[in-house]
Amino acid sequence: MSIPLSVEEYRALLAGALPEATDADTAEPKVESLFTPDTHRAALYVDSTVVRSGRGVGKTFWYRSLLDGRTLREIAAQEYGIERLRRVTVSQGYGAALKHDLYPGPGTLRQLVEEGVRPYDLWYAVLLTAFGQPELRELPEWRHRALWVRNNPGAAERTVQNVDQEAQRLGVTHLILFDALEHLHRVRAQADRLVGGILELALAMRLGTRGIRFKVFIRPDMYDGALLHFPDASKLASNAAVLTWSRANLYGLLFHTMGNHDSELAARFRQLTGGWQSEADGRRHVPPALLSGDEQFQSEQFTLIAGPYMGSNFRKRHTFTWLPTHLMDGVEQVSPRSFLSALQKALSETRGQYAGHKFALHHEGIRRGVQKASETRVTEVGEDMPWVEQAISRASGAHRAGEGRGPVGGVPPRGRPARGRRAVRA
Structure with missing residues (x-):
């Protein structure tokens, strides 16, 4: 029979496993950090053009994972059973990283908007650049590329047609990814226009081709604002996906993070919980029927870490349900960023103020962790x-x-x- 970890061992494992920064922009996704919640499957379908979610829910994580075809995208294709993900060529349409050769950066976009460049033409130029349009290679400035598209619609359409036909012949799909759209322009109305151009072109490719697809990771409020800027926008809603996290997913992520840490304590944690499977790349699978699907078992494991109650008895509520419930926003969703951030703060508070507590996390530390994460969410x-x-x-x-x-x-x-009652729940 496996012996549970001691209080200090649980604290050491949490300190080593929980990421130092929970902002997706600060770290690249890795094989061992790739967690595949069941609620995210639809977002990775190749035909899911729009993927909506708020901050800290997984947009940038999946954007970067899909770019990594040899490992992360292959793992996602295998675990979600999406065979088509293995037959895609992926290009960047926009992202937080500055890559002037692939797409215009925020400064260039602001200048282009001031000059009156049509967003649809601009993103068409980005698409043709990804396809290697020879005329555009000779034009270093994006204003000139957008103008070429405007003045040469026939040549642009022929390129798209040829690429589409070749993709169908080879049985592949060209997938163009867009992320970090909140950084397109400082003025929200202009950002909405630019996003509207992306979605308009995405719809044109969806209706007019079989081998070219866009995947646009976007906040819900930006999606709603962009729909006002082009006709037939509602057609994109039929295949839109939403990134959400259930309570079981959140705790599954926590245990996945603990079990995939490179340490002896993580190995003992895996032995304690049982059912883990290791891949050749070193990644360990969370037992699906246990740590990511069986809430009773999850509750038992979290109780070993944080105790059963948010106080001295059951009248103070159970720690397992209290933590995610008090992190919910106005639509009853919890982001993994807020969840992990609250746990980080809870651990720090416990170590600093309640080091002698009989559990690895003190309930007052959890309260302060939730308060800190909620304040951050309200600011966001x-x-x-x-x-x-x-x-x-x-x-x-x-x-x-x-x-x-x-x-x-x-x-x-x-x-x-x-x-x-709170007007806005963080």
């Missing part, structure tokens, strides 16, 4: 959607103005205590 929402903060401020002002005027002004009737 304010940056992405400034109107939310303005709406809350106006609502708060209206409430203060109505205080003291009886039931109509906001004071509850006698005998009915006021119940506070």
Whole structure:
């Protein structure tokens, strides 16, 4: 029978396994960090043109993983059973990295917008550049490439047709990836226009070709704003996917991270939980029926780490359910970034303030971890959607103005205590 890890051993494993930075832009995905939640399968279908999700949910992670064809994309194809992913050639249409030869950067885009370049022509030039259009190789500036597309529609269409026919003959699909669209332009209205051009061209390729597909990773608010900028935009909704994380997925990610750490403690953790399988590349599979699908077993394992309750008894709620529930946003979703960030803070607080606690994580540390992650999430929402903060401020002002005027002004009737609620849940 396997012996559970001690408190200090659990803390050491968590400290080594949890990433130092949970921002996807700071680290490239690796084989051992590739976790494949069941809810993400539809997002990787080649015909899923639009993939919607908020910050920290997995857009950039999958964008970069799909670019890595020899390992990460192959693993995803195998684990999700998407054979078509093995027969794609992938190009970058836009991303956070500055790659002027592949696509224009933010500074160039701002200049092009000021000069009145049509977004559709610009992204068509990006597409043709990926296909190796010879005329565009001689034009170093993107304004000149977009102008060439504008002035040579026949040549552009013939190139697309030839590439499509060759792709069908070979049985492959050209997949063009787009990410980091929030960095296209500082002015939101202009960013929406640029995204609208991407989606318009994506729809044209979807309707007009069989071997060319776009995959656009995008925040929901940007997707909604971009749809106003071209006709028939609603046709993209039929095959759109959404990246979500269930509670079982979140804890599966935690245990996957712990079990794939390169240490003796991780090996003992795998032995303790049982059912792990190792691949030739060194990656270990989380037992699907245990750590990523059986919440009862997950709860038992997390209880060994954090104890059963958020206090002295069951009236304080269970740690397993309390943590993700209090990280939910307004649409009852939790990002893995917030989840892992809360655990990092919980570990730090426990080590600093409750080192003698009988579990690796103290419930007050978990509370502070959730508070910190929630504050970060509220800041992110304010940056992405400034109107939310303005709406809350106006609502708060209206409430203060109505205080003291009886039931109509906001004071509850006698005998009915006021119940506070957050306007925006982080």
